[in-house]
Amino acid sequence: MEAPFRCGYVALIGFPNVGKSTLLNRLVGEKLAITSPKPQTTRHRLLGIVHRPGAQLLLLDTPGILEPKGPLNAALLEAALGALADADVVVWLTEPRPPDPQDRLLMPRLKALPQPLVVAVNKIDLVRKPELLPLMAALHESFPQAAIVPLCALTGDGVEDLVAEIISRLPAAPPLYPEDQLTDQSERFLVAELIRERLFHHTGEEIPYAVAVAIEEFDESRRPELVRIRAVIYVEKESQKGIVIGKGGKLLKIIGQEAREDIERLLQSKVYLELWVKVWKNWRRDPKAVRRLGY
Numbered sequence: 021m022e023a024p025f026r027c028g029y030v031a032l033i034g035f036p037n038v039g040k041s042t043l044l045n046r047l048v049g050e051k052l053a054i055t056s057p058k059p060q061t062t063r064h065r066l067l068g069i070v071h072r073p074g075a076q077l078l079l080l081d082t083p084g085i086l087e088p089k090g091p092l093n094a095a096l097l098e099a100a101l102g103a104l105a106d107a108d109v110v111v112w113l114t115e116p117r118p119p120d121p122q123d124r125l126l127m128p129r130l131k132a133l134p135q136p137l138v139v140a141v142n143k144i145d146l147v148r149k150p151e152l153l154p155l156m157a158a159l160h161e162s163f164p165q166a167a168i169v170p171l172c173a174l175t176g177d178g179v180e181d182l183v184a185e186i187i188s189r190l191p192a193a194p195p196l197y198p199e200d201q202l203t204d205q206s207e208r209f210l211v212a213e214l215i216r217e218r219l220f221h222h223t224g225e226e227i228p229y230a231v232a233v234a235i236e237e238f239d240e241s242r243r244p245e246l247v248r249i250r251a252v253i254y255v256e257k258e259s260q261k262g263i264v265i266g267k268g269g270k271l272l273k274i275i276g277q278e279a280r281e282d283i284e285r286l287l288q289s290k291v292y293l294e295l296w297v298k299v300w301k302n303w304r305r306d307p308k309a310v311r312r313l314g315y
């Protein structure tokens with residue numbers, strides 16, 4: 021008899037910046053999740069559908085787990101923990117370093133999970149084998165029932181080993197999505213995220229965290245010839261608006277150009293992108309604004 025098809029939800033959790041979104045993109049084979057060297061890049065739970073022979077993994081990328089400070093962080097933590105509740109398998113993504121106090125807070129929670137756990141140690145390109153082996157052994161001691169998989173999401177090293185460990189823990193179930201579907205998010209959402217990613221890369225200090233992007237117009241009546249998009253970048257203060265626009269509009273122009281190229285790749289169409297910057301005073305501290313902006 022043939023092995024049954026396996027399908028289920030897989031929650032990808034871990035601290036900010038460990039590479040969860042990079043791993044999701046690598047597994048899906050498409051840039052769905054935005055990534056950056058700065059922590060707290062991801063703000064939503066994002067579904068990435070991974071198709072493999074005989075299995076479908078419904079991978080949930082989550083915002084990095086942090087102690088909540090303010091309504092935005094509380095919403096991010098909520099999204100991360102909500103993904104846990106829905107998951108058939110939990111993947112804890114971590115970095116190759118000894119556990120720090122934050123890990124110690126999370127570890128009891130992971131041990132108490134009712135679902136099967138896979139511990140994935142990312143960024144192994146940054147350490148040498150003699151350093152990695154004792155870390156793996158310590159993790160094995162802490163989580164004797166879990167599979168422990170070293171990998172590098174950037175190069176893809178070890179990621180198919182992770183896939184195999186996940187699949188062996190998924191329930192037997194038919195696929196939930198057709199083979200050509202990679203996410204359940206709308207193109208509008210993915211477009212807003214691509215713009216936000218460029219802001220993360222080109223601004224510093226508090227600015228990446230003070231921006232939110234809203235799509236005001238998405239006209240695809242002439243697609244694939246042209247898609248017209250108008251987006252608003254919200255910041256919290258007048259001074260931030262000036263920085264995002266840049267001298268003579270220079271920075272906004274660069275952000276717009278780079279975002280447009282990414283969006284054209286995503287939509288497989290020429291794109292006309294219009295960007296506006298507006299101030300929404302202290303939106304992160306206003307629960308209503310946080311909700312209105314989609315968090």
Ligand SMILES: Nc1nc2c(ncn2[C@@H]2O[C@H](COP(=O)(O)OP(=O)(O)OP(=O)(O)O)[C@@H](O)[C@H]2O)c(=O)[nH]1
Nearest residue numbers: 036037038039040041042055056060061062084173
């Ligand atoms: N050297 C190395 N860097 C990596 C690897 N995987 C991811 N990174 C880098 O780590 C940084 C964070 O990656 P993200 O994928 O945005 O991390 P995240 O866990 O989604 O972060 P949050 O969304 O903020 O929680 C980026 O600069 C990535 O390029 C890896 O295997 N090796």
Ligand SMILES: [Mg+2]
Nearest residue numbers: 040041061062
């Ligand atoms: Mg992320």
